[in-house]
Amino acid sequence: MKVLYFAWLKGKTGIGEEEVTPPAEVADVAALVAWLKTRSPGHAAALDDLRAVRVAVNQDHVGLDAPVAAGDEVAFFPPVTGG
């Protein structure tokens, strides 16, 4: 599973992209977040307040209850500010 971080989330994790292999019971975004937060204090800080975080799975906007599986591309980022 590929995990991406953008904007200030990337600043907190210190990485833009990582390849991870969570345990099989990590089946949705909420479980993935809980598992990622154990990887480093930076991860924990980036994903601390999920009201400030948006998620995409395979480049589509999704909610915390969206399923995730091996091979997915999961991205975490703040609300967008383009245009």
Added chain:
Amino acid sequence: MKVLYFAWLKGKTGIGEEEVTPPAEVADVAALVAWLKTRSPGHAAALDDLRAVRVAVNQDHVGLDAPVAAGDEVAFFPPVTGG
């Protein structure tokens, strides 16, 4: 008083502009219309159905009850279709 006709009203009157001197009792647009209709069959045809006619006095849109006086510029035209 200068009177102007545009679009199909000009086609019916046969003139785009005329200088007129209505009698003193012609004090508003409605009275002016009644007086102008006596000038020719073309005038009568142009001003027959006032629902299809718009009026400007001194280049401002006005209603039939607007006052008119010597020296004014009064224009009759269909609803506008620019843009």
Added chain:
Amino acid sequence: MIRVQREDFDPGAELAAFAPGNARVGGICLFLGLVRDFVGDQPGGTAVRGMTLEHYPGMTERQLEAIEAEARRRWPLDEVLVIHRYGALAPAERIVLVATASAHREAAFQSCHFLIDWLKTKAPFWKLEHTAAGDSWVEARDSDQALAERWGAGDA
């Protein structure tokens, strides 16, 4: 700025010259109206060979200036440009350009939309369409009146 002219204009050059380098401006909205080659509102109508736009010199400028002033009263605008042509026009030719610049995108959008809606019902222009069956004056649409009225009344 208001320009009423017979000659064509270059929309790209107008946009390039509009509010250039003004770093207070966050958004520019532009509308360009063109001559369609069919009568009425749906493609497939009677073919239009061209049109002639008659106007009321003097009143046209006066009304357009009043509409610009009303837009500036309602929204914080850095620049306003309205160009409207008259005379003979072929299909696909440019008729009108409206552009607004503001710090705020919503103000730019709304004011540009307002300007063209009001212009359509207040500026003294009349379209004479030329078709194979002859010439006919375009009739004003109730829908244009409704679009103008959603902006409420004003001084213009």
Added chain:
Amino acid sequence: MIRVQREDFDPGAELAAFAPGNARVGGICLFLGLVRDFVGDQPGGTAVRGMTLEHYPGMTERQLEAIEAEARRRWPLDEVLVIHRYGALAPAERIVLVATASAHREAAFQSCHFLIDWLKTKAPFWKLEHTAAGDSWVEARDSDQALAERWGAGDA
């Protein structure tokens, strides 16, 4: 058509090349978004020296294409163009251009307005502003969310 690019673009040339000579088109609406030189929503805020626009390559194009498709579902459009830049941008530089062409002026206006509103809340771009006090990520505005939501939900 969607273009996501680091390099600048020429709005005048883009407008000149947009739907040229298409006599079905009655109206073109264009919005151009620019970098302002102040923080926040009111001129007079802290000076901005420039910004860096980060984006999510791949998802950006995918989302913009979905938004274009949604606009084409909702309105009868002849042409759609969205150009969005990323990377380092100075004040008064161009960020985004949205243009739509339709037989109908109201469709051109509404679809252009819709595209920029939806893009603002759905396309994965993030602005990092550079000021004398340092760099800071621009926060999303509730007002932008409200402007997007007035268009209702869709497939995009």
